[in-house]
Amino acid sequence: MNAARDLQPVHSQENRPKRNPFAFLEGWLYLLPSIILFGVFVFYPMFRSIYLSFFLADQMGPFEFVGLENYQYILGSDSFKSSVKATILFVLYTVPAGILLALFLALLTNEKMKGIGIFRTLFSSTMGMSVAASSVIWMFMYNPSIGVFSRVAELLGFPAIQWLQDPDYALLAVSLSTIWMNTGFAYLIILGGLQNIDTHLYENAKVAGVSYFYQLRRITLPMLSPTLFFIVTVSLINAFQTFGQIDILTKGGPVESTNVVVYSIYKDAFINNDVGAASAQAVILFFCVLLLTILQFKLGERKVHYQ
Amino acid sequence: MILAKRISLYTVLVVCAAFMMFPIFYAFSISFMEGGEVLGGQLLPSSLSLDNYVEVFQKVPLLTYLVNSFATSAIVMVGQLLVSSLAAFAFVFMKFKGRDFLFFLFISTMMIPWEATMVPNFMTVQNLGWTNSYIGLTVPFFALAFGTFLLRQHFKTIPKELYEASQVAGISRFRFFWNVILPVSRSSLITLGIYSFLTNWNMYLWPLLVTNTESARTVQIGLKQLQTQEIASDWGIVMAGVVIVILPTLLLLFAGQKKLQKGLTQGAIK
Numbered sequence: 001m002n003a004a005r006d007l008q009p010v011h012s013q014e015n016r017p018k019r020n021p022f023a024f025l026e027g028w029l030y031l032l033p034s035i036i037l038f039g040v041f042v043f044y045p046m047f048r049s050i051y052l053s054f055f056l057a058d059q060m061g062p063f064e065f066v067g068l069e070n071y072q073y074i075l076g077s078d079s080f081k082s083s084v085k086a087t088i089l090f091v092l093y094t095v096p097a098g099i100l101l102a103l104f105l106a107l108l109t110n111e112k113m114k115g116i117g118i119f120r121t122l123f124s125s126t127m128g129m130s131v132a133a134s135s136v137i138w139m140f141m142y143n144p145s146i147g148v149f150s151r152v153a154e155l156l157g158f159p160a161i162q163w164l165q166d167p168d169y170a171l172l173a174v175s176l177s178t179i180w181m182n183t184g185f186a187y188l189i190i191l192g193g194l195q196n197i198d199t200h201l202y203e204n205a206k207v208a209g210v211s212y213f214y215q216l217r218r219i220t221l222p223m224l225s226p227t228l229f230f231i232v233t234v235s236l237i238n239a240f241q242t243f244g245q246i247d248i249l250t251k252g253g254p255v256e257s258t259n260v261v262v263y264s265i266y267k268d269a270f271i272n273n274d275v276g277a278a279s280a281q282a283v284i285l286f287f288c289v290l291l292l293t294i295l296q297f298k299l300g301e302r303k304v305h306y307q
Numbered sequence: 308m309i310l311a312k313r314i315s316l317y318t319v320l321v322v323c324a325a326f327m328m329f330p331i332f333y334a335f336s337i338s339f340m341e342g343g344e345v346l347g348g349q350l351l352p353s354s355l356s357l358d359n360y361v362e363v364f365q366k367v368p369l370l371t372y373l374v375n376s377f378a379t380s381a382i383v384m385v386g387q388l389l390v391s392s393l394a395a396f397a398f399v400f401m402k403f404k405g406r407d408f409l410f411f412l413f414i415s416t417m418m419i420p421w422e423a424t425m426v427p428n429f430m431t432v433q434n435l436g437w438t439n440s441y442i443g444l445t446v447p448f449f450a451l452a453f454g455t456f457l458l459r460q461h462f463k464t465i466p467k468e469l470y471e472a473s474q475v476a477g478i479s480r481f482r483f484f485w486n487v488i489l490p491v492s493r494s495s496l497i498t499l500g501i502y503s504f505l506t507n508w509n510m511y512l513w514p515l516l517v518t519n520t521e522s523a524r525t526v527q528i529g530l531k532q533l534q535t536q537e538i539a540s541d542w543g544i545v546m547a548g549v550v551i552v553i554l555p556t557l558l559l560l561f562a563g564q565k566k567l568q569k570g571l572t573q574g575a576i577k
């Protein structure tokens with residue numbers, strides 16, 4: 001549900017609204033289902049999360065006002081520190097590598113060649129894979145005795161690594177599987193962006209006889225920048241929201257090395273029954289995503305080339 | 308020289324495809340293996356035995372899970388199409404006070420990560436008595452800002468004259484929406500439909516929270532259950548479960564990849 005986001009600013013509409021009470025009612029009527037659903041399942045719970053973050057609370061609701069104590073408590077706890085560290089590392093491991101991989105595959109398949117459609121379908125296929133199914137497959141691949149990674153390591157003479165049980169490797173292993181899972185979507189978006197580039201630009205370049213890399217640097221990447229900007233934002237936000245692969249592959253362990261923020265919220269709210277602390281973390285997550293969106297937009301607006 | 312370039316490009320493509328497809332191929336391959344072959348670390352099964360597929364239906368109530376996933380994904384798909392298209396229609400074809408404000412409100416829902424609201428949402432659904440039911444699994448997802456924007460992009464390409472003509476002919480706004488706009492927007496609706504079916508079939512965290520009985524679970528939670536209970540004994544059965552779960556969405560993706568690519572780029576960038 002969070003896969004793609006529209007970040008365009010509100011354009012002033014071409015006509016000023018007429019002051020006709022009937023039109024007003026009818027307009028709102030068409031929007032009413034959305035308004036009610038957003039109200040109940042997006043805005044109300046967001047405010048409720050902020051409210052609960054000031055209370056000691058369990059799954060039944062709040063029972064004691066504690067002001068900022070939840071925030072003080074989590075900001076001082078080692079568990080939250082490791083969760084912040086895991087989240088930031090996870091973002092750094094997955095986002096740049098994932099986008100570069102998708103960009104590389106998209107550039108490869110943007111050529112007009114026989115059978116290219118098959119490759120396009122194959123490269124986008126992970127978009128149809130659920131997090132649960134992908135995680136189960138990767139769990140098997142990481143299996144220290146029979147998985148493919150240890151087989152290859154064994155063949156090459158490397159020592160077997162307990163990928164998911166070793167605190168030094170677990171986050172890296174989860175990140176690698178995540179890059180694979182997200183490639184399909186990023187690939188599809190970037191390929192779409194490439195195909196929107198005006199082919200005349202390339203024809204002129206061909207006449208001028210410039211090299212492939214010059215063309216890439218001077219035409220393709222600048223023209224692709226709105227798409228890249230979009231996919232960077234979406235990937236960052238998605239990385240902050242990671243849950244499924246952690247739940248199946250590592251459960252936040254070993255020694256909290258993969259306890260990313262959403263998993264930490266889940267654990268506090270539904271396992272430790274500490275809804276106050278979970279809400280405080282949810283509020284922090286919300287502000288991170290908000291800040292990121294605004295920052296991306298402000299920075300992106302200046303650097304991105306729009307047609 | 309040109310030929311050499313072609314050949315090298317195809318080689319790179321094939322190598323990339325082999326790496327990308329390996330996990331999926333591996334899952335298919337293991338789903339046909341007997342326990343001994345899996346433990347032996349073989350890459351290909353010695354025979355195409357369907358035993359694991361038969362057994363996975365006996366280990367967990369996979370059929371029930373499949374029905375639940377199909378039903379909830381279909382319900383969310385129809386719900387999202389209806390709610391989003393109504394909203395998009397109002398944004399494109401109607402002028403009224405507060406429209407710009409509402410548009411801003413729709414955009415702002417995209418800045419609220421769903422995970423930051425899941426705890427209160429869980430409480431709401433629990434208080435309404437919606438846990439372990441289709442309604443609790445589906446209704447919270449009916450409104451979708453992305454879907455509204457995607458359809459809005461398409462509705463904007465419909466000539467305004469069509470709308471004016473319908474008003475002259477005295478056709479009610481809703482009939483115009485239902486009988487004219489929806490049929491001419493079929494391709495966008497299909498794109499959004501594929502997208503919502505995919506995302507909801509693959510949803511993990513929400514069904515994990517709001518279902519705790521076997522009769523209400525979806526396939527994704529079934530996979531987790533299968534993996535936890537079968538892990539030590541038989542990977543072949545687990546992978547048969549994986550293949551059954553990914554097959555519908557993979558087929559849907561293969562069929563709708565072009566449409567999806569176009570739709571996602573449109574809704575996202577323009």
